[in-house]
Every structure is written in structure tokens, then in C-alpha cells.
Amino acid sequence: MEINTINLVGRAGREPDVRYFESGSIVANFTLAVNRRSRDEEPDWFNLEIWGKQAQIAADYVKKGSLIGITGSFKIDSWKDKNTGEDRYKPVVRVDRLNLLGSRKESDNNGYSNNSNSSSEIPF
Structure with a gap:
């Protein structure tokens, strides 16, 4: 049995870089910082690639x-460097499911909502 999950x-380490294609496809790329168990250690960073409706979210x-x-x-991901001709590689997580976990207070502070009486549910 083979599993890649x-x-x-x-x-999120930065705002999503979103690209729209003529075909109607959409892709979002950004980084994710995941803390280690010990607060003394630096977080692990992951490159994320999200397609379709999840990318729009x-x-x-x-x-x-x-x-x-x-x-x-x-x-x-692999490609040839245009300047040097060397092979380049980048590990990427292809996201199938995205869950927004922040609290209501975080959402308001990040500008998701201007109305403090509005529901915390996201319309999708």
C-alpha cells in the first residue's frame, strides 16, 4: 500500500500569490510555518500549492x-535554471483541503470583517 498524505x-508566512488562467483555473501559492514542540526551535516552513475552489478561499x-x-x-517541483542550466528542485505540499482555524478575534484584527455583529461563518 502506498500513501502520500x-x-x-x-x-501563513505570507499573503497567497494567486494566479488566474484563461482556462478558468486558479492557483494560490504561499508558505506555512509550523512550530516545533519546543519553543526554542525554529519553525518548519512548507511551500503550499492550492488549486480550484480551495485556492479562491x-x-x-x-x-x-x-x-x-x-x-x-x-x-x-523540478525545473532547469534559465541562467545556469542547472537542475533545480523545490519540495511542495499540494493542498487538497484547507481549513481556516483562526478565532473570530483574529479574523476581525486581520480585516476579514468590518461588522462586529456579523457571523463568524465563511460563505462558501
Whole structure:
């Protein structure tokens, strides 16, 4: 049996970089910082790639510092460097499911809502 599944919970390291294609596809790329058990250790950083409706949710609601959970699979992107001709590699998590985990207070502070009486549910 072969399984390639990764589950992570952490904070967005930057705003999603969103690209729209003529075909109607959408992709969002950003980083995720996941803390280690010890506060003395640096967090682990992951490159995330999200497609489709989940990418649009990331574009609309994920901000730098947002607490999120993801489920996805691990892959290695590879390409030839245009300047040197060398092979380059980058580990990426292809996200299948994105969960917004931040509290209502965090959402308001990050500008998700201007109305303090509004529901904390996200319309999708």
C-alpha cells in the first residue's frame, strides 16, 4: 500500500500569490510555518500549492499570520535554471483541503470583517 498524505497546522508566512488562467483555473501559492514542540526551535516552513475552489478561499480569507490547517500530498517541483542550466528542485505540499482555524478575534484584527455583529461563518 502506498500513501502520500500530509496534515499540517500552522500560520501563513505570507499573503497567497494567486494566479488566474484563461482556462478558468486558479492557483494560490504561499508558505506555512509550523512550530516545533519546543519553543526554542525554529519553525518548519512548507511551500503550499492550492488549486480550484480551495485556492479562491485562500485568496479571499488567508492573510499573513492566519492560522490554518491543511491536508494534502507531498511532491517535488523540478525545473532547469534559465541562467545556469542547472537542475533545480523545490519540495511542495499540494493542498487538497484547507481549513481556516483562526478565532473570530483574529479574523476581525486581520480585516476579514468590518461588522462586529456579523457571523463568524465563511460563505462558501
